[in-house]
Amino acid sequence: MASIIAENGITVVKNVMGNYTLGDTGERDKRLILWETATGRPAVECAHEICHRPATRAAVAVRAFSTDHTHYLYPACETCARRTEMLYVTGPLVPVKD
Ligand SMILES: [Zn+2]
Known part of the structure; x- marks a missing residue:
């Protein structure tokens, strides 16, 4: 079973588009709450290394250059x-469980 990765590190990822609806703009989405529950951390800032905007949703991505096809x-x-x-x-x- 997939587990949480890059607890304190940086990971190269590519967003998975199309498979997931992003919900309405400006609404805190359910997956962001799942992320917070799984990590025990508040989701404050966008995780993109050079972006410091507020996090308003959870993006879904796979690791780049990896045989790990888990959606995170x-x-x-x-x-x-x-x-x-x-x-x-x-x-x-946080791995997607669905
Ligand atoms: Zn951002």
């Missing part, structure tokens, strides 16, 4: 949740 959640702003390029994100990353 990380806190993101509206913009970064929709990015299609590879991103350096600060962990922890």
